[in-house]
Amino acid sequence: MQVNPVLDVRDLSYSVAGRALLDGVNLTLPAGESLAVTGPSGSGKSTLLNCVLGLIRYDDGAVRIAGQDLAGLKPRNLARHRRDTMGMVFQFGELLPELTPVENVAMAALLAGVKRAEAFGRARRLLVDLGVPVEATPTAELSGGERQRAAVARALVNRPALLLADEPTGSLDTQNREAVAELLFSLPRTWGCAVLVVTHDESVAARADHRFALREGRLVAEDVPLSRGAR
Numbered sequence: 001m002q003v004n005p006v007l008d009v010r011d012l013s014y015s016v017a018g019r020a021l022l023d024g025v026n027l028t029l030p031a032g033e034s035l036a037v038t039g040p041s042g043s044g045k046s047t048l049l050n051c052v053l054g055l056i057r058y059d060d061g062a063v064r065i066a067g068q069d070l071a072g073l074k075p076r077n078l079a080r081h082r083r084d085t086m087g088m089v090f091q092f093g094e095l096l097p098e099l100t101p102v103e104n105v106a107m108a109a110l111l112a113g114v115k116r117a118e119a120f121g122r123a124r125r126l127l128v129d130l131g132v133p134v135e136a137t138p139t140a141e142l143s144g145g146e147r148q149r150a151a152v153a154r155a156l157v158n159r160p161a162l163l164l165a166d167e168p169t170g171s172l173d174t175q176n177r178e179a180v181a182e183l184l185f186s187l188p189r190t191w192g193c194a195v196l197v198v199t200h201d202e203s204v205a206a207r208a209d210h211r212f213a214l215r216e217g218r219l220v221a222e223d224v225p226l227s228r229g230a231r
């Protein structure tokens with residue numbers, strides 16, 4: 001039994017067009033730990049993340065982030081809770097290409113109400129820590145790996161309790177995939193946050209503290225290391 005998990009999903013169900021994408025999903029994740037959910041394309045991984053983000057109104061069950069049940073929040077408070085507790089990394093980074101990396105990262109802090117000097121200070125420190133060129137160049141000119149590391153910096157700038165990533169290495173070559181996966185799964189130790197990654201890439205998922213597969217709307221534990229030939 002975990003005490004006050006950062007993420008607590010109970011009996012989550014969601015159907016679309018008569019198909020149960022999520023069918024009684026249970027998931028808990030404390031601070032300082034990572035969890036990966038794998039599953040083939042169309043199995044519902046992004047749908048699960050969207051429920052955790054509060055972007056989808058699920059049919060049944062509960063999602064609690066940092067102790068707060070999302071269903072109990074009005075839209076404005078939900079947006080604030082999301083901003084204050086969660087950071088998100090997307091497959092293609094979703095940064096603004098014409099801005100510099102530091103502007104991209106600082107903007108997320110400015111939108112959260114952080115003062116300008118503090119926002120840019122945090123952004124610079126994070127980018128230096130994550131090995132991204134800070135401001136010499138528009139983000140469009142970064143390499144794919146640098147862009148994803150900048151996206152991680154943006155997701156961290158408001159010091160989230162929970163970092164979510166949807167196919168974060170899906171657009172990267174092998175070398176950058178390894179580096180970004182390594183970075184993501186080191187965040188629980190270095191930043192103390194909980195990390196939830198959804199991916200179809202088993203080699204990325206293998207780095208997580210906990211692994212589950214989404215099969216027919218249910219999460220199945222997959223805690224056997226790949227090297228032992230789980231399947």
Ligand SMILES: Nc1ncnc2c1ncn2[C@@H]1O[C@H](COP(=O)(O)OP(=O)(O)OP(=O)(O)O)[C@@H](O)[C@H]1O
Pocket residue numbers: 016017021039040041042043044045046047048200
């Ligand atoms: N609003 C919707 N209306 C109809 N179908 C939907 C809707 N949302 C999701 N789906 C379908 O539900 C399934 C699951 O989608 P989801 O994006 O969650 O899968 P996924 O596992 O993340 O896939 P991928 O790995 O390709 O991103 C897909 O077949 C998708 O087309």
